[in-house]
Amino acid sequence: MAVFTAVTEPQLAQWMRDYDLGEVVDFRGIQSGIENSNFFLTTTRGEYVLTIFEKLTAAQLPFYLDLMRHLARHRVPVPDPMPRADGSLFGLLNGKPAAIVTKLEGSAELAPREEHCIEVGQMLARMHLAGRDFPRQQPNLRSLPWWRETVPAVLPFVTEAQRELLTAELAHQETFFASPDYAAMPGGPCHCDLFRDNVLFAHADPSTGHAVRLGGFFDFYFAGCDKWLFDVAVTVNDWCVDIATGKLDLARVEAMLRAYQTVRPFTTEENRHWDDMLRAGAYRFWVSRLYDFHLPRAAELLKPHDPTQFERILRERLVGSALPGVHTSCN
Template sequence: MAVFTAVTEHELAQWMRHYDLGDVVDFRGIASGIENSNFFLTTTRGEYVLTIFEKLTSAQLPFYLDLMRHLASHRVPVPDPIPRDDGALFGMLHGKPTAIVTKLEGAAQLAPTTEHCAEVGHMLARMHLAGRDFPHHQPNLRSLPWWQETVPSVLPFLSEAERELLSSELAHQHAFFGSSDYAALPEGPCHCDLFRDNVLFAHADPATGHEVRLGGFFDFYFAGCDKWLFDVAVTVNDWCSDLATGHLDAARVEALLRAYQTVRPFTQEERRHWSDMLRAGAYRFWVSRLYDFHMPRAAEMLKPHDPTHFERILRERLNGSALPGVPTCN
């Protein structure tokens, strides 16, 4: 969510004529993220987020916007795309597809407790089940085929030890993805990028007695149809890891997985391959961060993430004996 494409006040005013959202009160860039140009947009009708898609094409974008509309209609708290006056969910700005979505309530929790993790796990399972009748299909575009395409381009930048780990884990994941157990894993639309900064928590409601209230999930622009266990593994690798060491916090893992399974219990195949999928989740983000770090794009406010973080996490996950197990829900 860096700013690659600048927008003038005049350009914004002309573009907003296609929306029934009132007058613009405030418009400012969002500094976090590295894929699209994002802006907070405040009008006389409310608060929104405007996104200019730098990589996604007009043909690809409907999957993401339609998925968010579908989840919102199933009472999953996600940004809801705003239709234009012609009914379309996006238009073209600077020759790039651009959309406006509702702004969720709350703020990111970058130091989550077990209660935060439980809220995330419960809502993630609800999201997975809500997506079962979503009529469109698009694979996770950052899965195995993308790893196989991207790894050769980053290998020249790496040390011998890094190259060995990157190549050996790719071979392991290729074998795992080709197995009958992998084929049996339940699947559907997944967020695929549910990090701490892609979830908001609102102020607690004293009437409910809960100290933590989830405001919603956002940034669905890496979403795709994948194994639900992959989505859970990506989430656990971020929400339940010590950021300095990559170690998993057993209490947070237990809280997130137990809450998830109160909505959707894991299958036997999912329990058997929990370690493999944690490794897959770590590998996906190590590869993408290596690519962004060594082959960056120019952008205002762009801050590439440190790839060594997910190298540490992957090495930790390779030590399967140290991983908290999947709890059994009674």
């Protein structure tokens, strides 16, 4: 959520004429993230987030915005896109597509405990099931075809040991993705980037007996149709690890997976290839962070993530996770 495209007050005022959201009270850039330009927007009607899309095209945007609207209507707590006067969910701002969505309640929990993982696991399963009747189709744009395209671009910047791991793991994932077990896994719309900083928790109501309360999932602009297990693996690789070492915290893993499976149990194929999918989730983010670190774009506010974090996670996953069921890696 760096700011790549600046917006002046007159430009914002002109653009807001196409919305019925009242007068602008406050407007400021959001510094975290590396993909789009994001701003907190407060009006006399409420609090919102304005996003200018730096890579996504007008043709691609309906998938993401319609998905959020679909999930919101199915009582999944996600940002709800605000319609413009003509009914569309986005318009052009400074020549780029832009949208306004509702701002969720709460704040991120960057040191999650088991109770946070339970809330995330349950809601992730609910989100997957809610997306089953979503009519639009778009693949995860950061999956295998993108890895094949991007890995050669980052190889000149890495060590020989990293080069060997990148190429060996790509070959492993190609075999896994081509397997009958992979084809048999259920899937649909996935968040594909459900990290700790993309989930909010609000103050819990003591009368409910819950220690924490989920505020919602946001930043759906890496979403795509993929295997549900990939979405779970990406989430576990961030929520249930020691960041310094990449090692899994098995108590948090068990809490999240148990909660998820109370809503949607894993299939035999998913249990069998849990380790392979954890590796796929780690590989996806190691490759993307290598690319963003070594081949960055200019931005007004930009904080690239450390790629070595997911190298550590991938190397740990090569050892095996010991959860959740029978483990037979696709070799």
